[in-house]
Amino acid sequence: AQSVTQLDSQVPVFEEAPVELRCNYSSSVSVYLFWYVQYPNQGLQLLLKYLSGSTLVKGINGFEAEFNKSQTSFHLRKPSVHISDTAEYFCAVREGNTPLVFGKGTRLSVIA
Amino acid sequence: DGGITQSPKYLFRKEGQNVTLSCEQNLNHDAMYWYRQDPGQGLRLIYYSQIVNDFQKGDIAEGYSVSREKKESFPLTVTSAQKNPTAFYLCASSIGRSGTGSYGYTFGSGTRLTIV
Numbered sequence: 001a002q003s004v005t006q007l008d009s010q011v012p013v014f015e016e017a018p019v020e021l022r023c024n025y026s027s028s029v030s031v032y033l034f035w036y037v038q039y040p041n042q043g044l045q046l047l048l049k050y051l052s053g054s055t056l057v058k059g060i061n062g063f064e065a066e067f068n069k070s071q072t073s074f075h076l077r078k079p080s081v082h083i084s085d086t087a088e089y090f091c092a093v094r095e096g097n098t099p100l101v102f103g104k105g106t107r108l109s110v111i112a
Numbered sequence: 113d114g115g116i117t118q119s120p121k122y123l124f125r126k127e128g129q130n131v132t133l134s135c136e137q138n139l140n141h142d143a144m145y146w147y148r149q150d151p152g153q154g155l156r157l158i159y160y161s162q163i164v165n166d167f168q169k170g171d172i173a174e175g176y177s178v179s180r181e182k183k184e185s186f187p188l189t190v191t192s193a194q195k196n197p198t199a200f201y202l203c204a205s206s207i208g209r210s211g212t213g214s215y216g217y218t219f220g221s222g223t224r225l226t227i228v
Binding site for chain 1: 121155
C-alpha cells in the first residue's frame with residue numbers, strides 16, 4: 001500500500017530565505033508524485049507533478065521539486081520565499097489510476 | 113469556465129441529523145472523490161467513483177453515503193452514524209480513464225460542516 005510522510009508539520013522561514021519541505025513515500029511500483037498548496041478555507045491547487053523523465057520538476061510560483069528514487073523522496077524547494085507563500089503544502093502519491101494518497105501536510109509560515 | 117462547485121461553503125446542523133453536501137463538475141471528468149480534512153490529519157478518502165452508477169469505499173467510509181446518478185454530480189451524505197462529523201470536506205475530480213493517472217485532481221473549494 002502507498003503511504004506519504006511529510007517530515008515537518010510546521011516550517012517557519014523568514015521572507016526571501018530559501019525553504020525545503022520534505023516528503024518521503026512508500027510504494028512497490030512506479031508512481032506519480034504531486035505537490036499541492038492550500039490557502040486558508042480553500043481547496044487544493046496543483047503546484048507541480050513528477051511523472052517520469054527528468055528528476056527536477058519545475059512548478060508554479062517559483063517552486064521546484066526533485067525526485068530521488070533511491071531515497072523515495074520528493075522534496076519541494078523554493079530559493080526565496082514571499083509572504084504570499086504562507087499556506088499548507090501537501091505531498092501526494094498515486095499508482096496508476098488509483099486515488100491519490102496524501103501526506104498530513106506542512107504548514108509554511110513566512111515571517112516578514 | 114470549467115471547474116468544481118461545492119455548496120454550501122459553510123453548513124451547520126444539529127447532532128443526529130443527516131446532511132447532504134453538494135459537488136458538481138463541468139469538466140467532463142469520469143472520476144470524482146470525497147476527502148475529509150481535519151487539522152494535522154491531511155486528507156483522508158471517504159468515497160470515490162470512477163464511473164456513473166458505481167462507487168467504492170475509501171479509508172473512512174463509515175457513517176457516510178454517496179450516489180453517482182449523473183456524471184456531473186457526486187453528493188455526499190453525512191449520516192447520524194458518523195461519530196465526529198465536524199470537519200472540512202473536499203470534493204475532487206479527475207479524468208479517470210485508464211492511463212490518465214498522471215493528470216492529478218481538480219479540487220472544489222470545500223464545505224466546512226459544523227455540528228452544533
